[in-house]
Amino acid sequence: MAVDIPQQPGPRTRAGLSAPRARQRPPGWLRRLQPLLWLGPAIALIAVVVIWPIVAMIQTSFQNITPLGINIGSAGWSNFSTVLQNLNLPGILVRTVIWVAAVVAITMLASFGLAQLFNQRFPGRRYVRWAIIAPWAASVMMTALIFRWMLQPDSGVIYLFLHQIGVISQFNTNTPDWLGNPDAAMACMIAVAVFVSLPFTTYVLLAGLQSIPGDLYEAARVDGASPWRAYRAITLPLLRPAFAVATVINLMNVFNSFPIIWEMTRGGPGYETATTTVFMYDLKGTFVGQAAAMSIINFALVLIIIVVFLRVNGWNKQEAR
Amino acid sequence: MAATTVTAVAPAATSVRTRPPRRPPSWKTAVVALVAYVIAVIFLLPYLEMLVTSVRPTKELYGQDYLPQHFAWSNLTNMWGSAYGILDSVRVSLEIAGGATALVLLVALPAAYYTSRHRFRGRGAFLLLVLATQMLQPTALIVGIYKEFLSFGLLNINPVWSLMLVNAGFNLAFAIWILNAYIGSIPAELEEAAMVDGHGRLGALFHVTVPLAMPGIVTALIFTFIAAWNEFISALTLTTNGSDYPLTVRLDSFIGQYTVDWQHLFGASVVATIPVFILFALIEGRVVGGLTAGSIK
Numbered sequence: 361m362a363v364d365i366p367q368q369p370g371p372r373t374r375a376g377l378s379a380p381r382a383r384q385r386p387p388g389w390l391r392r393l394q395p396l397l398w399l400g401p402a403i404a405l406i407a408v409v410v411i412w413p414i415v416a417m418i419q420t421s422f423q424n425i426t427p428l429g430i431n432i433g434s435a436g437w438s439n440f441s442t443v444l445q446n447l448n449l450p451g452i453l454v455r456t457v458i459w460v461a462a463v464v465a466i467t468m469l470a471s472f473g474l475a476q477l478f479n480q481r482f483p484g485r486r487y488v489r490w491a492i493i494a495p496w497a498a499s500v501m502m503t504a505l506i507f508r509w510m511l512q513p514d515s516g517v518i519y520l521f522l523h524q525i526g527v528i529s530q531f532n533t534n535t536p537d538w539l540g541n542p543d544a545a546m547a548c549m550i551a552v553a554v555f556v557s558l559p560f561t562t563y564v565l566l567a568g569l570q571s572i573p574g575d576l577y578e579a580a581r582v583d584g585a586s587p588w589r590a591y592r593a594i595t596l597p598l599l600r601p602a603f604a605v606a607t608v609i610n611l612m613n614v615f616n617s618f619p620i621i622w623e624m625t626r627g628g629p630g631y632e633t634a635t636t637t638v639f640m641y642d643l644k645g646t647f648v649g650q651a652a653a654m655s656i657i658n659f660a661l662v663l664i665i666i667v668v669f670l671r672v673n674g675w676n677k678q679e680a681r
Numbered sequence: 682m683a684a685t686t687v688t689a690v691a692p693a694a695t696s697v698r699t700r701p702p703r704r705p706p707s708w709k710t711a712v713v714a715l716v717a718y719v720i721a722v723i724f725l726l727p728y729l730e731m732l733v734t735s736v737r738p739t740k741e742l743y744g745q746d747y748l749p750q751h752f753a754w755s756n757l758t759n760m761w762g763s764a765y766g767i768l769d770s771v772r773v774s775l776e777i778a779g780g781a782t783a784l785v786l787l788v789a790l791p792a793a794y795y796t797s798r799h800r801f802r803g804r805g806a807f808l809l810l811v812l813a814t815q816m817l818q819p820t821a822l823i824v825g826i827y828k829e830f831l832s833f834g835l836l837n838i839n840p841v842w843s844l845m846l847v848n849a850g851f852n853l854a855f856a857i858w859i860l861n862a863y864i865g866s867i868p869a870e871l872e873e874a875a876m877v878d879g880h881g882r883l884g885a886l887f888h889v890t891v892p893l894a895m896p897g898i899v900t901a902l903i904f905t906f907i908a909a910w911n912e913f914i915s916a917l918t919l920t921t922n923g924s925d926y927p928l929t930v931r932l933d934s935f936i937g938q939y940t941v942d943w944q945h946l947f948g949a950s951v952v953a954t955i956p957v958f959i960l961f962a963l964i965e966g967r968v969v970g971g972l973t974a975g976s977i978k
Binding site for chain 2: 414555559
């Protein structure tokens with residue numbers, strides 16, 4: 361998909377505003393350029409903000425750049441091989457897979473329930489729907505910070521609550537700091553990631569549920585189908601596209617998620633709570649070339665995850681027929 | 682400016698729902714409502730805790746209670762002191778989000794209008810390009826973005842300009858999808874009628890199409906503003922001087938210090954969050970369309 365990038369957006373307003381010229385038919389070559397006048401600014405913006413960085417990133421991944429930012433020539437593939445041989449990488453990859461799989465799976469399941477709940481009629485439904493968009497509207501880094509605060513040992517409200525209901529027995533002395541323990545910290549951060557992913561996902565599934573025509577349920581009822589049968593034969597299959605779209609978007613968002621881990625543990629201790637995205641960002645501080653190489657590896661990983669998901673989803677669809 | 686007929690048409694688009702007659706709620710409805718209310722409260726609790734912490738007195742910051750004994754409302758006024766830099770950061774965030782929003786509208790409106798009204802060679806390729814930008818995120822390209830703006834020298838000038846561009850670019854797709862859908866739902870005959878009445882093409886666009894597409898335009902504007910206001914990783918990467926920090930980076934810089942001013946940190950978070958909640962509630966029902974339109978087609 362070669363897209364030619366115009367040198368300039370061009371003065372698109374003037375041609376349309378001057379009345380006498382508008383009455384004449386413009387020559388053919390000008391008419392063929394007309395789309396560029398309207399799309400040019402958008403293409404230029406995409407070129408500057410998306411295409412150029414991709415090119416710069418690929419270039420950088422083959423450059424040997426010192427921690428002080430001086431380019432000392434070509435690095436060949438050495439940035440890639442250094443990153444791939446990093447002793448921390450296997451653990452980071454495993455953690456990334458767990459992070460993405462756990463967050464997306466829990467989010468999809470919980471949203472599936474929430475969407476059906478909010479699809480019911482009940483008084484105050486509008487206000488409840490406004491309440492659940494809070495984590496979607498708020499900055500993710502601020503949500504992560506408030507959870508970090510609520511998870512402070514001995515004074516955080518989560519600890520306080522769990523102590524009061526008897527879940528945490530040690531208190532005030534040796535209260536475990538979950539964010540200091542890699543496994544516990546991952547569990548907490550997965551919970552926060554689910555929390556901020558729920559509103560969007562629930563809204564997508566809710567839109568899917570509401571797009572199912574009511575006539576279908578009416579027809580099923582006339583045919584004598586039980587509500588459960590109608591649910592399996594109508595709701596589940598017709599919700600599948602919304603489910604697939606939400607899953608793909610969540611896979612990308614969660615893989616690229618940065619603020620939660622950054623604000624709650626900075627990926628530490630060591631790299632023990634880092635995903636590949638956090639690892640890449642950390643490399644950027646010292647070895648920009650390796651960070652670029654890691655970005656390209658991440659890129660490939662996202663593509664693989666999404667292709668695998670779409671294949672699996674497609675196979676299911678064929679079996680259902 | 683807008684023709685009076687236009688304002689009459691607009692409310693019809695948001696269909697007035699007829700209310701079913703009120704009956705006493707059944708047991709099922711009562712249970713559903715109760716569960717839903719509990720869930721709503723759980724979703725709001727972290728943000729209430731944000732508010733409570735912001736007014737905790739320093740002495741009671743680590744108090745083992747849900748609510749402090751005393752409320753230090755003065756935290757919310759003295760956090761604007763120049764030592765914290767919060768006021769500067771609000772200004773920077775407003776500049777970035779405002780600039781990005783204006784740029785998105787300027788760039789997306791002509792593109793969405795043209796792709797919605799015309800079939801031409803390259804239309805499919807263009808829409809695919811837009812979809813590709815939506816699939817990518819600043820995080821995935823952050824090294825490239827950093828290198829690009831470093832070579833531009835924009836980092837030395839004012840990172841606010843770079844961040845306006847980055848935020849506009851990554852929210853362009855949403856704006857194009859949503860404007861495309863709204864413009865597509867407006868009959869082209871309305872514009873032709875305006876052109877017969879003596880308006881030029883741009884006149885018809887601004888007198889007929891833009892007012893009718895206003896719900897879509899407002900949604901695109903609010904969504905872009907919020908996304909740019911909340912954006913973190915590019916801002917963290919492209920700003921180096923404290924005076925250029927937007928709010929998100931300012932809060933992050935609080936964390937690095939030995940004693941974290943948690944009450945001021947959350948005071949600033951509250952200030953940053955409440956307007957965003959209200960703006961988002963206004964467009965709540967229309968956001969999903971823009972986020973998923975590209976992937977469904």
